[in-house]
Amino acid sequence: MTIKKIDNFNFPVGEKQLSQDAYYKALSEANSGFYPFGENGIWHGGFHIDEGVLKKVDNDGILRCMAHGEVVAYRVNNIYHKIVYLDNVELKTPYKEQQKVAYFSTGFTLVRHLLQMPKIAGATATPPSITLYSLYMHQLDWYGYQQKGQESGSQVDYPCYWQAQAGKVDEKKAETIAGSVIREKGKDTKIVGLLLKGSKVRLGEQKANMSGWYKIVSITAGTVVTPNGLQNELGNITGYVWHNDIGKTAADRPTGKTAEANKDYEICKEDNKKVGKPEVEVKGIAVYGTANDSQKLTYLPQTATFELDGQENGYAKIRKIDNCTVPAVLVAENGGDEAPHKGYVKLTSLIVTQLKPEKLDKVVVLKTPVPINKGDFIGYIGHNVSQSERFDEPKEAPLSNMKRALDKQLPPMAHIELLTCDDLPAFITKTRALAGKLPESEKSIILVEKEARLVQAAKPAGWLSSGVAIHFTDTTESYYIKIKPVYTVNLPSRFFHTSTEQPLFDPGVGKVVNGINGKIQAKSPSAQPYTLTASEKMYVRRIYPELTEADIPDKVELISGGKGQDTTLPSVYSEPANDEDFFTIRFMIENKPYWIAASKVLHLNGEDGQLNSSVSYWHDFPLSLDDNLSPQEKKRNTVCYPRTVSLISLENDGLIAIEDENTKWVQVTALDEQTLPIHGWVNIKDNAQAHIKRRSPWHWPGFETIEEKASIGELSDKIGKNKVAKLDLADYTPAMRALHQILTGTLIYSTQRKKDLPPPTFTDRDLKEGLRRSWTAELIGHLLVKYESEWYADEALSKWNEIDDLFEEEKQQQKVIIEAGLDKLGITEPYLRDFALDVVDEAHEHVKSNWQLEKAQRIKPSLWWKQVAQAQTQNQTTSTEQSNANTNTNTSKLSNLSTDGKAWFIHPVAMVDYFNVRSAEIIFPLKVKPINNFDMQFGKNFNWTKNNNQTAFSSSRNGGRKHAGRDLYTEPKEDIIAVSDGVVLKINEFYCYTHQITVKHHTNSGREFIIRYGEVDKESIKVKTGDFVKQGTVLAKTGLLLRNVRATDPQSRIIEVDIDGESKKMTPLMVINGKIIYMLHLEYYSGNSGLDLKKSLTDKSKKPYERRDDLTDPIELLKEGYSNSFGADLE
Structure with missing residues (x-):
């Protein structure tokens, strides 16, 4: 089994991911449960997600896996545990019928992860790696799942690592069934059936003049495959079988003119996958005798459904089969009605429709860990009602089937941890030593040092009025974007003068026209050139005083004559305010750049349109390092307390401003010398701004490792004493000392507040305050503390008994x-x-x-650590190998939990968007496998990896031309994604009503090349020329090659499609076995002819490909991407 390496971390709640700051602030709303210890002085290696937190992040009550990994252990309560307190024992009626209770879940899931540093270019050594574990504690009980299933209209999710109880065949994973042929009239004739290996048949006479072909009389046991499916009897099939497909030795095979009449001959081969005429493949699911593939018993059709009885080694044990005829080989002896059938099926071949925990109320340590991906369903948030939250409950339930209080009566709560039992300081030391050798693209952490200056935006140059149209010239996702204003103005008809210039189009035909900036405009209103006079320009300036004479071009577009249009709504005709007739002109300002804040035009969704409010603009980029500030302004914007910010989080929050391809600014919040927050921008270009540095996450900037050796009793005692009397700092434990230093930096202890405040007492109030301030929250999150897990203890609970001795002292x-x-x-x-x-x-x-x-x-x-650690040692569940999908380096061994309960604890929020491990330089250009893949429906005859068919590079085309790329066939309109980072060079028409997108790509290791993504769907294109794209960005969807309908085209081939807003009947070019094919045509250019389009990619003079000289077969790049995306090599 393989484990997928960590590429990044998500927060465990909420589908939409927020920034670290947002999560820290959300955690400050929790009632209790803060990292690294609570108000009671008890060690707390994680954080709580309760109702207060859920209101800030997401309230769906679902726990999701924080990173790629594998589930190693879990526990599910049948019904929550319940503590009955003695509060009401002495009370009288009616209170004596009540009892004080607290329900709590001991259910948990433990996931193991592999974090590995990216490989250093040119290095041969395996990069450092470390095993992490994430814990999801206090999950919903089995009774809660059952209750959810009974709710009207509810969709209940089940964890993938539970045991499969029922399933159906996954048609996408169904296997092509192979067998031994039955030929209608012997050798080289039509195949009428395939006999599955192991089937037993009765045979008759040998075919005349065709030695070795015997007539099949009946099937006594087994299955025959026909074009219509699987059957256990011959039915109306007649034909002959080849004698060498029978038996393992010559003695087992028929001889002579007639086979033995009462002998069962066993089929021993399965060497054919086609049946019928035209030949087709029949798919189904294989059934095995044991939990491996050593003994295949038979196949079942895709209609089969299963009731299952446990799983082992990736195989599910069959208890009952429905929705198909069950062959005798799968009938269980003495199985009874509950388990009439037998066999095993691969879990990967099933869509599991029902799951259940392997055991209830017991720790389940999986012998074979189950892979799980970042964001996958872990379970539902359960409850952990504390002693202080206990409530009155009737001693007898009001309903006999009511096993506990309803979930809506109980406060939701989950406990989350991230930890490692490896040597974390050593790992950090190793990665820090190598971090400087990583490429600039890996430096996703911005280090804002003391004395850094935060830059404020310059004063705007002016304002664009509401109603002015804008044309986007910059489509990057940036805080500030470039636009060109487009003015539509009604001029009184008294100004109108005749123009002899030719129109841009023939208005009588009513076709679309090339309007401003060459963009296709609507059919109405029409447009033609018009030359403005000086008096007309003066009139325009009176309406729009922000315009200068130079802004208004001499030549504009004449949109309409006669009755004019509303100035602010140029697409809507209206009567003028007075009796004077108007004519309408339109022009774009081309003589100067305009920058605006992207947030002001969100309503346009990146499409040209009108402003719905006044918007400030700048002619120069709004941010600059020009040092023209007064001393007071400099002081006010100078950082006094260093901090780090994640470039990934800033991107997610839209706090990045892109000046040009090489210059980026990010918005940060820091502290001034008064410990008051300041906001502003910093330039992250290398060496552009003093005290601003880009760091790799592998530098671990700001992280501090602390080994806490105080026992639970000592820690609780010291924190308790610190509440009632000032404890000398020298007596603080290491973790207390570190936290004290952080908390004194909160706003409460700012110089603007009382200077004689006592030191923090580590109350929940103190910790909440720390989490509300992004700079102190970050420091709390950067504490890496080694301590003994609260889920580990000996049988006598010795460490917890230390608390007993503190009661007398406290009293x-x-x-x-x-x-x-x-x-x-x-x-x-x-x-x-x-x-x-x-x-x-x-x-x-x-x-x-x-x-x-x-x-x-x-x-x-609630304890579980010891059981899991012991079982891991016994089972040796150290998984093994890294996935080929994530690395090309040597494998790294995973470690088990420590046997002494000691671990290094990491605040999970500190890891959110911290790592962005892009171990794959190249990914596949599709999110799904092509349907002409070797293992898909068109694999054999149209396999894009082979060179023997029309999809291949260099295959012949009409006119002696050769194919310039590789064709990847798909279902309709599948997403096409960027194989690596890059910039869009060109978008234009391609073949047969499709388009092409040309992208110059680069990788972290310095590879540069050009990819032409051809035959894409025009309407689905999501990028524009000049856009910077990240690896995985959706560019467009696969396209459909079309031609005009011919008189000879059968009606069944003609389809109706939308082309440029019009519905047209067209004929698809690619149809295979009645299936319309969508595709991506991909061309690869090495860059030897330039990494630009000064030399066009298409060059008709360059035979035979009609492409420029650096065209290369993209097969190796596609294979690399395929392996990285799908974790498998191509056959």
Whole structure:
């Protein structure tokens, strides 16, 4: 089995991913459960997601896997555990019928991950790697899943790592069935059936004049495949079988003119996959005798459905088969009605329709870990009702089938952790030593050092009025974008003068015209050239005073004459405000650049259109490093506390401004010397701005490793003492000291607040405040702490028993405080003082008794670490190898959990969008496998990887031309994606009503080349010339080659399609076996003739390809991308 390496981390809740800042702020809304320890001083290696957090991020209650990996263990409660507290024991009716309870889940999922540094160019050594684990604790119980299934209209998801209970054949994964031929009249005649290997048949006479071909009389056991499917009897099939396909030795085969009449001959070969005329392939699912492929029993048709009884080694055990005829070989002896059938099927060949945990209330350690991808369903958030949240519940349920309180009555809560049992400091040291050798594209962390200056946008040059149209000249996803204003103006007809210039089009024909910037415009209104006079320009400037005389061109477009158009709505005709007739002109400002904030034109979705409000503009890029600020302005914008920000998060939040291809600015928030937040921009071009550096995540900037050795009792004791009396900093534990330093940087401790505040006491209030401030939240997230997991303990709970000894000390401390208070109040009466102290004794006894309940009934049932670690050691579930889809380097061994419970804990939010491991330089240009793949429906005759068919590079075309690329066939309109980063050079028409997109690509290692993505669907194109595209960006969808209908075309071939907004009847060029083919035609240019289009890619003089000289077969690039995208090599 292989494990897919980590490429990045997601937050475990919410489909839409937010920034680290947003997640830290959301976590500040939790009631409790902060990293690295709680208000009670108990170690806490993760964070809680409760109702407060869910309101800020997502409220669907679903937990999703944070990164690619494999599930190694899980536990699902049948019904939540319940603690019954003793609060109501002494109470009278009606309260005695109630009891104080707290429901909680011990359900969890443990996922193992592999994090590996990218390979250094030219290096031969395997890059450093580390094994991580993510934990998802307190999940929904099995009863909760059942209740969800009973809700009206509910769609219930089930984790992929549970055991399959039922399934159906996945038609996309169905196998082509192979067998031994039955030929209608013997050798070289029509194949009327395929006999599956192992089938037993009765034979008759040998075919006259055709030695070795025997007539088949009947099937006594087994299956025959026909064009219509699978059957267990011959039916109306008549034909002959070849004697060498029978038996394993000559003694097992028929001889002479007639076969033995009562002998069952066994079929021993399966060397043909075609049947019928025309020949077709029949697909089905293979059934095996054991949980491996060593003994194939038979095939079943695609209609088959299964009830299953567990799984092993990637195979599901069959309990019952439905929706097809079941061959005798799959009938279980003494199986009964509940399990009448037998055999195994590959899980990968099934669509699993029902799953269930392998065991309930038990830790399940998977012998074979189950792969899981980032974002996959882990489970539903469950509950962990704390002692302080306990509530009254009737001792007897109001309904007999009600097993617990309803989910809506219980507060949702999940506990999330990320950890490693490897040597994390050593791993960081290794990666830091190599990080400087990574390419610039890997440097996705911006380090904002002390003394860095945040840049503010310059004062706008002016304002564009609402109603002015704009033309986008820049389609990059940037905070500021370039546009050209387009003005449509109604001029009084008294200005109109005759023009002798020829129109841009024939208005009588009513065709589309090339309007501004060569773009195709609507058919109406019509347009023709018109020359403005000086008086007309002056009139225009009176309407739009922001325009200069130079802005208004001499030649404009005349849109209409006579009754004019509304100035602000040029596409809507309206009567003028007075009786004077108007004519309408349109022009674009070409003499100067315009920059605007992209957020002001979101309503246009990147398409040319009108402003719906006034928008400020700049003629120069709004951000500049020009040092023309006053000393006060410099001081106000100078960073005093360093921080790091993720370039990936900034991209997701739209906080990147692209000045040109080589210059980017990012918006950051930092602290000034008053510890007050400041916002502004920094230039991230290498060495462009002082104190601004780009770092790779493998530098681990700002991260601090801390080995905390205080026991639970010591940690709790010190934090407790710090609440009631000032604990000397020298007595702080390492983790306390680090957290203290961070929290004193929060706004509460700013110089604008009281300077005599006591030090942080690590209360929930302190931790919430820290998470609300992005700079302190980042520092908390960068604490990497080694400690013993709270899910590990010995049988006696020794470490938790340390808390017991603290109760007496705490009680005595409280008595001292109360006695001091009584003295201050002048209360000296012994009975009053004794009463007050007795209350303390009673309260502490109550607390101690509840603590004993918590230990025995909550903490102990929640433990799992020891069981998993022991099982891993016994099962040796160290998975193995890295996926070929993620690396070409040597494999890295995965490690198990530590046997002593010690681990390095990492704040999961610190990893969100932190890594962007792009181990694949090249990916496949489609999100799906082509249907002319070797293992798909057209693989044999149209296999794009082979050189023996029309899809291949260099295959012959009409007129002696040779094919200049590779054709990838698909289902209708599949997404085409960029194989690597690049820039769009050109988009134009291609063959047969399709278009092409030409992209200059580059990779992290410095490879550069040009790809022509041809025969794409015109209407689906999502990019424009000049766009920068990232690897995986959707460029367009696969296209359909069309030609005009001919009189000889059968009606069945003619389809109706939309072309340029008109419905037309056309004939598809590519139809195979009645299936209309969509495709991507891909051409590869090495760049030897230039990495631009100064030399056109198409050159009719260059025979035989009619392409420029650096055209190359793209097969190796496609194979590389295929392996990286699909994790498999091509046959």
